[in-house]
Amino acid sequence: MELFRDEPETVKKSEERRDKDLSRVDEVRELDNDWREVRQRADSLRQERNELSRKVAEKKGEGEDADEEIARVKEIKDEIAALEEKEERLKDERDELRYRIGNVLHDSVPSGDGEDDNVEVARWGDKPAQGFDVTPHADIVEERDLADTEKASEIVGSRFFYLKNELVALNLALQRFAIDRLTQRGFTPMRTPHALGHEAMEASAELDDFEEQLYGVEGEDLYLIATSEQTLASYHYDEILEPASLPRKYAGVSTCFRREAGSHGKDTKGIFRVHEFEKVEQYVFCEPDDSWEIFGELRDNFESLFRDLGLHYRVVNVCTGDMNDNAAKKFDLEAWFPAQDRYRELVSCSNCTDYQARKLSVRIRGEDNRTAHTLNSTALATQRALCAILEQNQREDGTVAVPDVLVDEGYVDFEVIEGLDRYVEDEEED
Numbered sequence: 550m551e552l553f554r555d556e557p558e559t560v561k562k563s564e565e566r567r568d569k570d571l572s573r574v575d576e577v578r579e580l581d582n583d584w585r586e587v588r589q590r591a592d593s594l595r596q597e598r599n600e601l602s603r604k605v606a607e608k609k610g611e612g613e614d615a616d617e618e619i620a621r622v623k624e625i626k627d628e629i630a631a632l633e634e635k636e637e638r639l640k641d642e643r644d645e646l647r648y649r650i651g652n653v654l655h656d657s658v659p660s661g662d663g664e665d666d667n668v669e670v671a672r673w674g675d676k677p678a679q680g681f682d683v684t685p686h687a688d689i690v691e692e693r694d695l696a697d698t699e700k701a702s703e704i705v706g707s708r709f710f711y712l713k714n715e716l717v718a719l720n721l722a723l724q725r726f727a728i729d730r731l732t733q734r735g736f737t738p739m740r741t742p743h744a745l746g747h748e749a750m751e752a753s754a755e756l757d758d759f760e761e762q763l764y765g766v767e768g769e770d771l772y773l774i775a776t777s778e779q780t781l782a783s784y785h786y787d788e789i790l791e792p793a794s795l796p797r798k799y800a801g802v803s804t805c806f807r808r809e810a811g812s813h814g815k816d817t818k819g820i821f822r823v824h825e826f827e828k829v830e831q832y833v834f835c836e837p838d839d840s841w842e843i844f845g846e847l848r849d850n851f852e853s854l855f856r857d858l859g860l861h862y863r864v865v866n867v868c869t870g871d872m873n874d875n876a877a878k879k880f881d882l883e884a885w886f887p888a889q890d891r892y893r894e895l896v897s898c899s900n901c902t903d904y905q906a907r908k909l910s911v912r913i914r915g916e917d918n919r920t921a922h923t924l925n926s927t928a929l930a931t932q933r934a935l936c937a938i939l940e941q942n943q944r945e946d947g948t949v950a951v952p953d954v955l956v957d958e959g960y961v962d963f964e965v966i967e968g969l970d971r972y973v974e975d976e977e978e979d
Contacts, residue, residue, distance in 0.1 A: 553577055563653040566660060566869045573650055580643035587639060591632040598625045649756060651874035652904035658878050661868030674861035676885050681945045685888040686936040687819025693947065693968025696820055708809060708824045715966045720827065720931050722960035724802055727829040727854055727929040731800035734850060738800045741780035744771045752908040753782040755874050762807045777801030778925040781832035787910045789918060796835035796843060803828065820932045829928040834911060837903065840922035844900040847926040848880055851896045854929060858952040860937050861885045863892055875901045884937040895933045898926035
């Protein structure tokens, strides 16, 4: 709250860049002032109660009447109870509104209305010169018997899928590949729970997620996670971390569940935008002075994965209109999809500074128990990475070359994704 109290114009400037309602900043400050006044009044009454209790003890010790003081102590007790109730209500109202205000944006975040205004900052490799019309990933998975979305749609609903044949092995290989690389770089691998209680989810997720992304578990105070960022963020919920233990770097692997309520009509075919998918996530708790350096490390980690896979990509600095509330700055990695003649987002990397950690009450031991900084980044969202491989590595006969690194390092025992054609040939030979 110090920033709202001491530098409200800084918060307003950031909210203006996010194209948000600036009056909320003043409302938070008013609620905070009311809360502090009520707390001060309650503290004053506690001091009065303590003084009266001391007098009661003295009078009783001297055999004097203390009925007046005792009556006042009872009155004060009721007044304090009412003030504590009001104090808690004001704090809840203040904090709920406070977290409808986004993190203060870094000065280097470009202004813009949406993803078309994101600014390219890096590019690796060349667009593959395939010399033929590439079959879209959504079509090739069905044609080659690598996934079955039609059957899944019949028995579950849209945006679900059965993954089949070589893609099953490749999906598992990508997860292990990412986990191994991050472990080599000092990350602790973790398979996280696939659900969180309401309190932890409210602290780790964003308010819009409850409407657009999260699945609630009927009859339980639980939500399925949309990303292991949420379970990794909650791992040190309401803890004080030792400075010597920082940074704490985690590599989470999990299935993720998303309602995609705001994506009606987008990517309705295939496995690119689905309700259930696998992802390896980077998550870090660190000292405030270290977070921007670690932001660069997370970027280097995800770029190295895609370079090793041999996939052409670019990195963009995400603009104000495409930014989520938790992030002070965000980079996305976008891979090239030749069948669509466009780049598509495969990775998001955010420095949340102290914004998320304040909600989670994650502190660092010291005189002031300062708030930690947190960062998160996709390492590999495997279904989307598979889509990029299916298009960039596609050959004219419809088969797909497996990235060399996965073959050379023993993650898979096949070099080409043949799919249905292979099984047709086998039947003909029989």
